[in-house]
Amino acid sequence: MTNHPSAPGEGGRPDAGLSAIMSERRRLTNLAYRLLGSLTEAEDVVQETYARWCALSPGQREAVDSPGAWLTTVAGRICLDLLGSARVRRERYVGEWIPEPLPDRTEWIGGRSGPDMGDPADRVTLDESVTMAFLVVLEAMTPAERVAFVLHDVFRYPFGDIAEIVGRSPAACRQLASSARRRLRASPPGERPADRRSGLVRAFRRAWEARDIDALVELLAPDVTATGDGGGLVTAALRPVEGAEQVARFFTERPPAEVTLVERTVNGHPGLIAQRDGVTVSVMAFEMSDDRIHHIWAVLNPEKLRAWTTG
Structure with a gap:
């Protein structure tokens, strides 16, 4: 596993404590929501990612150079698998499928927040990469395009790291992201103030x-x-x-x-x-x-x- 320069847990070792690992939760949730268009599924992905970390032996954890990069790779692979199966599920979906909408943090009413999860509205950063128009365009991409584009263009991961998640060469991942950008450019013009x-x-x-x-x-x-x-x-x-x-x-x-x-x-x-x-x-x-x-x-x-x- 390669080190990722922007991973929040960078420099920390697995034995630095559970808090250092759990600090990755928000970033992982942001990533998974953009990849899946569902906060419910994103939270499931994060839980599964942590379950896989906890299943590692102490020696296996010690061998991980960057826990943050490890968690991102695992979450990305889980999302990639889910995106593939989602296409099949959505063929059986009644009517049109639209990504799950998110309220502003000050307007969040309901709660799926557990005792260790904090304010659920804090878990997804609302920016231009999470608008409904943006998410709908992402839905038109292939799973590999979506993963490569979101990881590189939104989260600034290098193609070498993305290649480990997608299972393709860095050059192929670069082409996937380029194809995704063309889809975005073909979408309607930008929003008004x-x-x-x-x-x-x-x-x-x-x-x-x-x-x-x-x-x-x-x-x-x-x-x-x-x-x-x-x-x-x-x-x-x-x-x-x-x-x-x-x-x-x-x-x-x-x-x-x-x-x-x-x-x-x-x-x-x-x-x-x-x-x-x-x-x-x-x-x-x-x-x-x-x-x-x-x-x-x-x-x-x-x-x-x-x-x-x-x-």
Whole structure:
């Protein structure tokens, strides 16, 4: 195992104590969430990674040059395996699959936090590499592309270390990351400033509440797409709705009469949540450019909304 220069545990030996190993948890969770698009699965990966570390003999741990690099390699391999099986699972998924949305740390309600895990909202850093638009593009990549790109371009790991995880040469990993970048460049243009995004989301909420189809059409790009994810557990459109007129009609025909729409931060960007009797039943993320909404993602699957609900 090679040393990684940016590993937080760098310089510490395995016998430095459990706290030095556990300090890697947040970084591993950030990595796994970006690779898998699911906080639930990311936390499972981190638990499995630590279980494998604990299964090592004292001699095996002593032989590890950098525990942080070892943990990252193991977590990356687990994620790579899960990404391969996820493609099969998602072929059987009812409707469209959308990554699990995350609230801002100040808005995190629910808890999957154990006694040693701290504030769950602290475990994922909300930056441009975790926006819904970014995660959706990652979903279109092959598992190897996704791992190579996220490790190199987001976490700044060298291709030599990534090669150990992906099981390919450093040159091949460089090509994987390059291919992933081309996919990103082919995605819609960059987001607007935060205040402009907030204004668009607020205008969308008001037009939806008023059932004003003309106002909605004005806010939507001509090629806008709205995608819902109910997972077969709640009612949601099984296929994306496309086109400004069609999307506007879709929303006006489903007025939020029984729910309260609240503006919230979703994966670091302005979004909306729908609440019924104080319980979040839908989280909506938006992609915008040129003062128009280009994509709407609505997550209704209750299994993906645990961070947004009490309990």
